[in-house]
Amino acid sequence: MDPVVADRIETLLRDAFPDAGVLHVEDRTGGGDHFQVTVTSARFDGLSLLDQHRLVNEALAEPLRDGTIHELRIKTRGTAI
Amino acid sequence: MSELHDRIKDVIENEPVALFMKGTPQFVMCGNSDRALRALREAGAPVTAVDILPDPAIRQELSELSGWPTIPQVFVKGELVGGADIVEELERSGELEQTLTERLGDNYWEARGEKTVSLA
Numbered sequence: 187m188d189p190v191v192a193d194r195i196e197t198l199l200r201d202a203f204p205d206a207g208v209l210h211v212e213d214r215t216g217g218g219d220h221f222q223v224t225v226t227s228a229r230f231d232g233l234s235l236l237d238q239h240r241l242v243n244e245a246l247a248e249p250l251r252d253g254t255i256h257e258l259r260i261k262t263r264g265t266a267i
Numbered sequence: 268m269s270e271l272h273d274r275i276k277d278v279i280e281n282e283p284v285a286l287f288m289k290g291t292p293q294f295v296m297c298g299n300s301d302r303a304l305r306a307l308r309e310a311g312a313p314v315t316a317v318d319i320l321p322d323p324a325i326r327q328e329l330s331e332l333s334g335w336p337t338i339p340q341v342f343v344k345g346e347l348v349g350g351a352d353i354v355e356e357l358e359r360s361g362e363l364e365q366t367l368t369e370r371l372g373d374n375y376w377e378a379r380g381e382k383t384v385s386l387a
Contacts, residue, residue: 236348236349239352240334243336250337257337260350
């Protein structure tokens with residue numbers, strides 16, 4: 187278990203989505219490399235699901251590139267009803 | 268441009284539905300690849316699968332082409348639809364069938380089934 191990685195992911199997401207209402211990082215396996223992230227932000231408003239996920243991927247580009255994140259599941263929501 | 272780059276591009280542009288995955292439909296090596304495959308099956312899509320595991324260069328070239336960092340990646344008619352989460356969510360909402368119909372025609376499901384293309 188490596189809580190440091192989850193914290194790093196959360197920090198990167200906080201920086202990218204400072205307005206996030208919901209921001210949750212779950213270590214799915216306890217192994218510190220399979221994560222589920224949930225983010226609700228106005229930045230997603232009006233964007234396609236593809237572009238919403240692109241923003242999350244961009245925020246986590248570094249840990250994705252260096253292999254820190256082995257598997258990532260993303261759940262995004264805008265704030266507009 | 269490498270030869271591999273061109274072959275990946277060729278699959279994306281010429282296969283109705285391209286699924287870049289870990290493993291093959293017969294032997295899936297990753298949970299997310301499995302989720303994407305299941306969603307495509309559920310929607311009755313004709314799937315052309317490419318296993319990215321045999322050569323790390325496939326994944327590297329693919330992500331450069333698509334701008335998408337993770338595997339799986341699903342393309343319909345040359346356009347990126349998304350990874351496992353998106354494809355699954357679109358399948359649940361009915362939008363995946365809609366996209367398939369729009370891009371491949373009303374009877375797309377008549378060609379449903381799976382084939383595998385090897386790039387290694």
